[in-house]
Amino acid sequence: MIRAPHRFAPIQRLLHWLMALCIIAMLFIGVGMVSTVAPKYLPLILIHKTLGVALLILVLIRLALRLRLGAPPLPADLPPVMKLGAKLSHLLLYGFMIVMPLLGLGMLWAAAYPVVLFGGIEIPALLQQSDRGHTLLWNAHVYLGLAFFALVLLHLAAALFHALIRRDGVFATISPLPQRERMKPAE
Amino acid sequence: MKLPGRLERSSLGSLILIAAVLGCSAAAFAYSAGWLSPGRLTPDRMIAALTPPSGPPLGHRRNHAKGICFTGTFEANGNGVELSRAKVFAQGRYPVLGRFNLGTADPNAVDATVRVRGIGLQISAADGEEWRMAMINPPFFAVSTPEAFHELLVAAGKKEPEAMTAFTRANPEFGAFAAWAKSAPWTASYAEEPYNSLNSFVFTNAKGDEHTVRWSLVPTAVPVPIAQADLQKRGPDFLEQDITDRVRSAPQRWTMVTTVADPGDPTADPSRAWPENRRKMQVGTLAVQRIEAERDGPCRDINFDPTVLPQGVRVSDDPFPAARSSVYRKSYDLRASEAGAYPRNGAAKP
Numbered sequence: 246m247i248r249a250p251h252r253f254a255p256i257q258r259l260l261h262w263l264m265a266l267c268i269i270a271m272l273f274i275g276v277g278m279v280s281t282v283a284p285k286y287l288p289l290i291l292i293h294k295t296l297g298v299a300l301l302i303l304v305l306i307r308l309a310l311r312l313r314l315g316a317p318p319l320p321a322d323l324p325p326v327m328k329l330g331a332k333l334s335h336l337l338l339y340g341f342m343i344v345m346p347l348l349g350l351g352m353l354w355a356a357a358y359p360v361v362l363f364g365g366i367e368i369p370a371l372l373q374q375s376d377r378g379h380t381l382l383w384n385a386h387v388y389l390g391l392a393f394f395a396l397v398l399l400h401l402a403a404a405l406f407h408a409l410i411r412r413d414g415v416f417a418t419i420s421p422l423p424q425r426e427r428m429k430p431a432e
Numbered sequence: 433m434k435l436p437g438r439l440e441r442s443s444l445g446s447l448i449l450i451a452a453v454l455g456c457s458a459a460a461f462a463y464s465a466g467w468l469s470p471g472r473l474t475p476d477r478m479i480a481a482l483t484p485p486s487g488p489p490l491g492h493r494r495n496h497a498k499g500i501c502f503t504g505t506f507e508a509n510g511n512g513v514e515l516s517r518a519k520v521f522a523q524g525r526y527p528v529l530g531r532f533n534l535g536t537a538d539p540n541a542v543d544a545t546v547r548v549r550g551i552g553l554q555i556s557a558a559d560g561e562e563w564r565m566a567m568i569n570p571p572f573f574a575v576s577t578p579e580a581f582h583e584l585l586v587a588a589g590k591k592e593p594e595a596m597t598a599f600t601r602a603n604p605e606f607g608a609f610a611a612w613a614k615s616a617p618w619t620a621s622y623a624e625e626p627y628n629s630l631n632s633f634v635f636t637n638a639k640g641d642e643h644t645v646r647w648s649l650v651p652t653a654v655p656v657p658i659a660q661a662d663l664q665k666r667g668p669d670f671l672e673q674d675i676t677d678r679v680r681s682a683p684q685r686w687t688m689v690t691t692v693a694d695p696g697d698p699t700a701d702p703s704r705a706w707p708e709n710r711r712k713m714q715v716g717t718l719a720v721q722r723i724e725a726e727r728d729g730p731c732r733d734i735n736f737d738p739t740v741l742p743q744g745v746r747v748s749d750d751p752f753p754a755a756r757s758s759v760y761r762k763s764y765d766l767r768a769s770e771a772g773a774y775p776r777n778g779a780a781k782p
Contacts, residue, residue, distance in 0.1 A: 273464045280466035282755035374733045376771035409446035
């Protein structure tokens, strides 16, 4: 048995894939709900708010785990510019994950909407109604949301690049598949 | 081990696969956002249809743009508990923030020219749980669906009269509303109007029993019919002056009456009134105690979104509350971003 030091811990991998699914759902629901007047608008916005708050809690747990457990090193032969890109994009992803729910909550508070989640859970307002505040937070939520989607696509492209083209073991560090996947005979 | 940096033939296939995954993801995203479906009825299109040819009322609500704020109380008599576990139905007094308004996109409309009068309410329970509603004085709505409402706005905005004829032919339910608009008596006061939810909602009581309900605010003031021509002789803001004067001398009251649908009643179609013999119940009284100009008043910043509901009330199969919520949200986003154009400070009208 060879120990595999170059993988994220199982809890980190679980959180990554769970949050990935939720974030992609959030981005699609977000652009979908604001472009419809159909009855599905209400369940979509309820899911968006509930999932958003859940993701905020999850990202804080994930960040704590990351700081405590660290991350596997990138391959030594990865060009420096790609290493920098990897580092920066992960920083940005964490930034979006933390900032997006806060902007969403903030824009609702600044519009004096009660924030009621699935199951009737109410989040107390931490901001007062403010036209300027609402506009700023709403614009930030919308445009950063679009940028977040672009970054998710870039992340996906990089993951596939590592998995299919470079085959350098980077994807295996986060792969949801069992360990034997990266223990190829060719290695 | 594969040598990094060298593209093999299989890598070309991988690159194509990556490009395809990204392309499909982006296309699916664009589809969700409606960018590929110009026919989709979006809140933006509804607001475009509400916008008068002279341009949008910057800084104001996109519809029911003219209004005046009030505060008061909702005094629940406790009867409503039988229908809904909403806290504000438990016997007691609950603070109310509201707004009398006119169904027009013109914040400076002459009061006598606007047929539909409305009220926006926000009732707060002791723990802060809110119930918001926006009601109007016709006994039924003009059309059956949000799509038909959009078509009505488009047809009404056209110059050629055939547009409205064609609309009425395609949406015969509009005939009843047109008849109401033509023949229903006018009054000279917001205080003499009834205000109707028109949309149905599902009430759930503590036992979990569900009923589909519409409700009305029935005025205590006796309506005095008056010809529209006589109203036109009054000042442009006579409704606001009247309600200010009345409330200054005494609180103005409405009885809140709930009506429960029988099985088979048209719960999804606000253009169809339910039969008169449906079970009605008085659940409380709205008392309007203080009037404030909208400009610096407390109602200005509130979106009277009818889907802000307490526990014990939820939307029914009526498609309008969702559509209204979506469009009101967009209207709020717009007017908040245009706040600089709103004449916030200053008592006198320009």
